[in-house]
């Protein structure tokens with residue numbers, strides 16, 4: 428018995444010391460903050476193991492997101508990592524609703540995939556299996572899996588609705604989304620990931636996932652990147668930083684066209700937290716929900732009425748950070764050879 432306990436104890440220690448399994452849930456465009464987040468994790472094999480990447484509609488539709496993500500994985504020398512698509516669109520929100528809201532109140536500052544025509548069913552179903560993959564990974568490593576959610580939360584919400592018993596078997600969700608005391612970047616009330624699929628974000632915030640780590644716009648706005656930071660990364664001249672240069676330089680935020688442009692680390696902050704949580708200098712714990720009533724506030728973060736979700740766990744809201752420390756992590760991993 429004693430021998431068994433010793434071996435079991437050793438196995439637990441080894442497991443705990445090994446790389447942390449992280450499922451990346453992304454809506455990557457050509458590169459941007461999603462691509463940087465993915466690169467940071469893939470280049471930290473001693474800290475994290477990424478068993479697969481799931482694609483959720485957001486910045487782009489899933490077929491396009493899967494292509495962009497596969498291309499980034501190839502550049503990173505990891506073409507074997509599986510990429511899964513799942514939901515073809517948000518749970519409720521549609522491009523037509525977003526246009527209607529724009530006409531009635533004010534046009535969204537950023538529409539993401541809603542600005543593009545949705546692909547036909549055949550294209551939308553390429554790859555497939557995101558929700559099933561997520562469920563399988565959680566089942567395979569109960570209590571061990573971190574979900575890095577850097578897109579709208581549609582696939583995660585679907586998994587939780589299919590298998591509510593898995594909520595407490597997820598280690599944690601580290602996510603970029605929401606705006607608390609700062610204006611949104613999609614509408615004045617809502618941050619893009621929460622605005623694109625507010626119902627999904629509500630399901631996740633009302634869930635029993637043991638740890639929810641939130642990078643809302645409030646903290647992200649304190650980590651802008653400007654031309655000087657862009658230049659430091661782009662100067663590396665590697666295939667990966669050439670893609671970074673093309674996307675951030677010529678597309679968004681367009682540093683090569685407008686040297687005064689400002690970008691944000693957004694999703695890369697959430698990825699950095701998985702690798703080095705010490706760059707966050709203050710956080711607070713709150714019970715949060717998402718406004719899903721149709722109106723100007725659609726997608727806004729609101730306090731949780733706990734009588735509606737008595738089992739919901741709170742959210743750890745990241746508040747302040749050490750920019751030099753997190754930028755060095757970002758720069759070092761992106762420019763690695």
Ligand code: RIB
Nearest residue numbers: 486577578619620693694
């Ligand atoms: O609001 C920022 C979020 O939306 C990030 O996930 C970024 O990728 C953008 O699309």
Ligand code: CA
Nearest residue numbers: 454461577578
């Ligand atoms: Ca994203």
